[in-house]
Amino acid sequence: MDKRYLKSNVFEAFQDRLSYIFSEFDYVYVSFSGGKDSGLLLNLVLDYKRKHNISSKIGVFHQDFEAQYSMTTEYVEKTFEENLEDIEPYWVCLPMATRTAVGNYEMFWYPWDDEKEELWVRKMPVKEYIINQENNPFVYYKYKMRQESLAKQFGRWMRDKHKGAKVACLLGTRASESLQRYCAIVNKQHGYKGKCWITNQFKNVWTASPIYDWEIEDVWLANYKFNYDYNKIYDLFYKAGVAPRSMRVASPFNDSAKDSLNLYRVLDPDVWMKLVARVQGVNFTSIYGKTKAMGYRSISLPDGHTWKSFTYFLLDTLPENIRKNYIKKFSTSIDFWHNRGGGLPGSVIHELIMKGYKIELNGVSNYTKDKKIRVKFLGDIPDDTDDIKFTKDIPSWKRMCYCILKNDHMCKFMGFSPTKEQRVRTEYIKKKYEKIHEIGVKVL
Structure with a gap:
């Protein structure tokens, strides 16, 4: 926690950010998963509230995915029960579409699916603040909606519930966890009054990541220094x-x-x-x-197949909705590399030319940090690019095949961004739920 951030360490910077949030927003709530980051964030916010005698309660939103470690459930329940005087609790146990990557026969599974109650991993929690199908004031909920949409629409509902208040949802996201999180958090285009760690969701609804520059060491040091409670599953992880x-x-x-x-x-x-x-x-x-x-490590191509033919073979074995999802992704990628081209460094371009690849330069890529040259591939996409040593970020049928073998429905292995995927309603969800009423459940 002694890491320098501008003229202060990350803890001092967090205090300044929280002061700014409470001065700018009418209602503040924390998205609490039961993990180390959101748990620390909630403890820090509650400490700040008590230290500065803030009279209003802090909202706490917990999105329950049904299948989780028993210690996570115990930690969440303990945290809620011990802080009821200071928090406005919302423990959401509604059926929602959640991505699965453990098989090619289901793109989604549905926590708290009322059609499969006999298979639930655990019983429905029994607390007055549990939001489920029998107790659901959340008017923006749609039956089996995407988990990301549920979390986002919850902020909109909180704004309405508090009569149009200016709402901030605090997230325990840290930029160092991945490049994608870094790009999502440090978003200058949609920042709030020059604060890039605050992002607009709807009118008067914002998300904020006040610990975005913390490292994992800072998280555990804070838990130790302030004697915060945390999910004890992490102790078992460490021992394992x-x-x-x-x-x-x-x-x-x-x-x-x-x-x-x-x-x-x-x-x-x-x-x-x-x-x-x-x-x-x-x-x-x-x-x-x-x-x-x-598909975690290198695999051998079956006899008699090219990577292209093997990809087509695998596609033919998949359920229709899964197959259509992959074909849509693959077609988008092929079209991109044929008609627009991706930015590649000069060393890679030179190697492609020397190895006889049919390519064409197509101007400068504004999406790359150092304005790399865009390269289009002429003719068919290469079967594999194993002979290119400087990078793997070029198209091939082998990369497409790997996505199927890895159950990578979002095709991250090919460079597709999750944020783009979140904008796409798959045909599977549309077809299955197109007749369901917009509200989904009766408002109590």
Whole structure:
């Protein structure tokens, strides 16, 4: 926490940011997942509230994904119950579409699916502040809506609930966790009064990431110095030899958590037994998540196939909705490299020319930091580019094939951005739920 940020350390910078938030916004709530970052953020905000005698309660929004470590549920419940005098609690247990990367037969699974109650990983929590289908004042909820949309629309509802108040949702996101998070947080285009860590969602609804420049070491040092409570599953992670940056308490079926899915078998066997029955592909992914079977390491091309023909073969084995999703992504990529081109460094361009690749230069790429030259590929996309040593960020049928083998429905391996994916409603969701009423459930 002694790392310098401008003229202060990250803790002092956080205090300044929180002071700014409380002076600018009418209502503040924290998005609390039960993980280390959101847990620290909530503790810091509550300390600030008490120190500065802020009379209004802090909203706390917990989006419950049903399938999670028992210790996470215990920690969330304990945190809510111990702070009821200072918080306005919202524990959301509504059916929502959540991405799964553990198999090619389901793009989504649905926590708290009322059609599969017998398969729920755990029973519905019983508290007066639980929001579920029997107690749902959340008017912007649509039945089985995307989890990202649910969280976003919740802020809109909070604004309306507090009579048009200027609302800030505090997120425990840190830029150092990934380049994508860095780009999402440090957003000057949609910043608030020059504050790039505050982003607009709707009219009078903003998200803020006041610990965006903290490192993981800062998080644990703060917990130690201030004697904060935290999710004790992290102690078990540590004893199991999991690297701090790989510790995840999110949905066990998503892209970031699937590689460590097998930890449930060891750390929480009762939950593990239910996970196997809950979503297709769980047991297979836990065993083979870091092996060739999941495309994690290099694989051998089957005899008689090119990467292109093998990709088409794999596409033919997939359910229609999954196949259409991949074809749409692949077609977008092929069109991009044929008609616009991607920015590549000069060393790569030289190597492509020397190796005989049919390419054409197409001006400067404004999307690259140092204005690299755009390169278009003429003719068919290469089958593989294994002979190019300077980069892997060029198109090939092998990269497309890997996306299928890795259950990478979002095609991150090909460079697709999650933020773009979030703007796309898949045909699967549209077709299945097009007849469902806009509100979904009756407002109580």
